[in-house]
Amino acid sequence: MDFYNKLNNYFPDHELKAQEHLEGLVEDKDIYHKDESENYLVLYAEFPSFLFIDYLLVTGKVRGKGIGTELLNRYKAKGKMMILEAEPPDEEDADTCRRMQFYERNGFRHADQIIYERQDEQGNPFEMHILYWYPEEERFTQKQVMEHMALACKEIHNFRAKRYYGKPVVVPEDVLSWQESTGAKS
Numbered sequence: 001m002d003f004y005n006k007l008n009n010y011f012p013d014h015e016l017k018a019q020e021h022l023e024g025l026v027e028d029k030d031i032y033h034k035d036e037s038e039n040y041l042v043l044y045a046e047f048p049s050f051l052f053i054d055y056l057l058v059t060g061k062v063r064g065k066g067i068g069t070e071l072l073n074r075y076k077a078k079g080k081m082m083i084l085e086a087e088p089p090d091e092e093d094a095d096t097c098r099r100m101q102f103y104e105r106n107g108f109r110h111a112d113q114i115i116y117e118r119q120d121e122q123g124n125p126f127e128m129h130i131l132y133w134y135p136e137e138e139r140f141t142q143k144q145v146m147e148h149m150a151l152a153c154k155e156i157h158n159f160r161a162k163r164y165y166g167k168p169v170v171v172p173e174d175v176l177s178w179q180e181s182t183g184a185k186s
Contacts, residue, residue, distance in 0.1 A: 003022075003034060003036055003041055003043075004019045004022060004023075006041050006057060006059070007022075007041065007043075007055055007057060010057050011055065011057075012087075013120070014118075014120035014121075014124075014126055015085075015087075015128075017157075017164075017169075018164050018165065020164055021159065021160065021161075021164045021165075022043065024159065024160055024164075025043075025045075025156065025159055026043070029045070029155075029156075029159055031045045031046050031047060031155070032044070032045045032054075032156065032159075033045070033046060035071070038059070039058065039059050039061075039062045039067055040056075040057060040058045040059065040062075040067055040068070040071060041055065041056075041057045042055065042056050042057070042071055043055040044075070045152065045155065045156050046078070046080075047080075047148070047151065047152075047155075049080060049081065049148070050080050050081040050082065050083060050148045051075055051078065051080050051081070051082045051083070052082075052083055052084070052148070052149075052152040052156060053075070053082060053083070053084035054084075054156060056068065056071065056072075056084070058071075068102060068106075069105075069106055072106045072133075076107075076133065076135070079135050080135075081132060081133065081134040081135075081138070081140055081144075081145075081148065082108075082132065082133045082134075083111075083130060083131065083132045083145060083148055083149055083152065084103075084108075084130075084131050084132075085116070085128040085129070085130060085131075086099055086100060086103060086128065086129050086131050087099070087128065087129070088100075088127055088128070088129050100129075103131050106133070107133050108131040108132060108133045109131065109132055109133070110129050110130070110131055111129075111130040111131070111132055111142045111145045111146070111149075112142075112181060113142045113178060113179055113180070113181045114130050114142060114145065114146050114149070114176060114177075114178065114179075115127075115176070115177045115178070115179055116128045116129070116130050116149070116175060116176055117175055117177075118170060118175050130145060130146075130149055132145045143178075146176055146178065149172070149176060150172035150176055153170040153171075153172045153175070153176070154172060157169045157170040158170060158171075
């Protein structure tokens with residue numbers, strides 16, 4: 001099974017890039033990488049100051065065996081902030097809750113001051129959470145996380161988007177917004 005079929009069998013349609021888009025990223029974007037075995041698939045971009053985890057999939061037969069944590073530890077060893085998108089937990093969808101618990105166990109935090117609302121191909125809005133992790137010796141603000149996410153939108157989500165979709169997929173100024181929060185550092 002090729003890598004796109006693995007993703008297509010697991011991720012919701014509204015979160016999945018077109019096959020041509022992902023193949024173009026892997027083949028032509030120097031910062032975009034595919035890390036794959038029979039047990040996992042990770043697609044990520046390595047920027048100078050952070051990693052953007054685009055897709056992380058551990059296959060069903062080995063899920064829960066520590067492979068996801070091993071993968072994240074491998075990327076943590078690079079010493080850079082990591083950011084990723086995740087569906088908000090939904091009590092009616094146990095997988096969303098398990099995913100969030102997995103990332104929390106691995107030290108990721110929800111950037112709760114960032115609102116990230118996208119639209120599917122039919123124009124229906126959907127919200128995603130932005131999660132981030134950073135090395136202990138470093139400190140980052142959620143405003144920096146938002147800046148990194150905006151760059152990931154421009155460089156990864158919108159890579160050749162006009163060719164693949166006829167328009168930009170994610171315009172950072174339209175999908176990312178800031179909400180003040182009491183008690184949280186900005």
